[in-house]
Amino acid sequence: xxxxxxxxxxxxxxxxxxxxxxxxxxxxxxxxxxxxxxxxxxxxxxxxxxxxxxxxxxxxxxxxxxxxxxxxxxxxxxxxxxxxxxxxxxxxxxxxxxxxxxxxxxxxxxxxxxxxxxxxxxxxxxxxxxxxxxxxxxxxxxxxxxxxxxxxxxxxxxxxxxxxxxxxxxxxxxxxxxxxxxxxxxxxxxxxxxxxxxxxxxxxxxxxxxxxxxxxxxxxxxxxxxxxxxxx
Numbered sequence: 001x002x003x004x005x006x007x008x009x010x011x012x013x014x015x016x017x018x019x020x021x022x023x024x025x026x027x028x029x030x031x032x033x034x035x036x037x038x039x040x041x042x043x044x045x046x047x048x049x050x051x052x053x054x055x056x057x058x059x060x061x062x063x064x065x066x067x068x069x070x071x072x073x074x075x076x077x078x079x080x081x082x083x084x085x086x087x088x089x090x091x092x093x094x095x096x097x098x099x100x101x102x103x104x105x106x107x108x109x110x111x112x113x114x115x116x117x118x119x120x121x122x123x124x125x126x127x128x129x130x131x132x133x134x135x136x137x138x139x140x141x142x143x144x145x146x147x148x149x150x151x152x153x154x155x156x157x158x159x160x161x162x163x164x165x166x167x168x169x170x171x172x173x174x175x176x177x178x179x180x181x182x183x184x185x186x187x188x189x190x191x192x193x194x195x196x197x198x199x200x201x202x203x204x205x206x207x208x209x210x211x212x213x214x215x216x217x218x219x220x221x222x223x224x225x226x227x228x229x230x231x232x
Contacts, residue, residue: 001088002088002089004091004093004228005073005093006091006092010066010091013065013066017065017067018067020056021060021063021067022059024054024055025056031048032049035049065097068113073091076089076200076203079177080203080207082204083102083207086218087101087207095156101225102207102221103211103215104210104214104215104216105171105214106156106172106224107173107175107207108173108174109203110148110175110177111179111200112145112177112179114142114178115182116128116129116183117129117186124144125145125176126142127141149195150194152174153172156172160227164223165223170216170224175195175196175198176196176197177198178199183199185197185199
């Protein structure tokens, strides 16, 4: 398997993660000191606490993607290790954060490090369980994967539509890849979510299975791979 990675972006965002996390802790600490020692400075204390919280949330966002080792791109590399050279895995390269192109087709991979039980009901993904403290201070919420999938898919369609010779974009599929070892996926087989939801360890099997049932010709694979620009 070939891997194309935007190392420059990773290094930059890793530094942002470090600075925002550290800055958030410092400002939060300052806000706590002010609240206890200078109780008349309520507005200053509240402003510092709010600023520190915002910085820490930005730090969590960047740290989850570019600061924690192994990073999401490294986890996906490990999970898909063993695929042959007909596959190319793109990390932080336009137009998606993680994109696999090969005989199994075009797969937008969206990693989630959240823990808990994940279901899909009434057109929405839901997260149950997990630690409330971690949800607030150490990890992101599940958010709206349905909207993220829609946006990622549209970006890829528009990107390839302008670059493929005939303008015809192959079918695009998406997978929510839960990388946390304590993530539990519980989706009714009769439901039809807009994307696969799968544990990290089962991702390669999904890709290989789709290559047998919905294979993409090597000619189209090459066209798509040539259309995706390398990172600057």
